Amino acid sequence: MNKIRKGDTVRVVAGNDKGKEGQVLRVLREENRVIVKGVQMITRHLRPSAKHREGGIVQQEGTIHLSNVLLVCPECDRPTRVGFQRAETGEKLRRCKQCGKTFD
Numbered sequence: 001m002n003k004i005r006k007g008d009t010v011r012v013v014a015g016n017d018k019g020k021e022g023q024v025l026r027v028l029r030e031e032n033r034v035i036v037k038g039v040q041m042i043t044r045h046l047r048p049s050a051k052h053r054e055g056g057i058v059q060q061e062g063t064i065h066l067s068n069v070l071l072v073c074p075e076c077d078r079p080t081r082v083g084f085q086r087a088e089t090g091e092k093l094r095r096c097k098q099c100g101k102t103f104d
C-alpha cells in the first residue's frame with residue numbers, strides 16, 4: 001500500500017524544485033522515488049538513432065525521493081503527510097493528516 005501513487009498530485013518540499021507541484025507519472029517502489037511531471041528536469045544528449053535521426057538534446061523528468069514530496073490532499077488541497085485508516089467495509093484508505101478526511 002503506497003502513500004503516493006501514480007496520478008496523485010504532489011508538492012516538492014526540498015531541492016531545486018521546492019514549491020513546485022505536479023502529477024506523479026511513475027512510482028519506483030523499490031527505490032522509494034517518484035517521477036513527477038515537470039519536476040527535476042534533466043537534460044539528456046541523444047545519439048542519432050533510427051527514431052531521432054539528428055540526435056540532440058531532450059529534457060525529461062528525473063526521479064525524486066519520496067521524502068522530498070508531500071501529497072496534495074484531494075479533499076482540502078493542502079500538502080500533507082498521509083496516514084491510513086480502515087473503512088467500515090474493511091477497505092484500507094489513505095487519510096489526510098491536515099483535514100482528517102479519507103480517500104482512496
Ligand SMILES: [Zn+2]
Pocket residue numbers: 073074075076077078080096097098099100101
Ligand atoms: Zn486534506
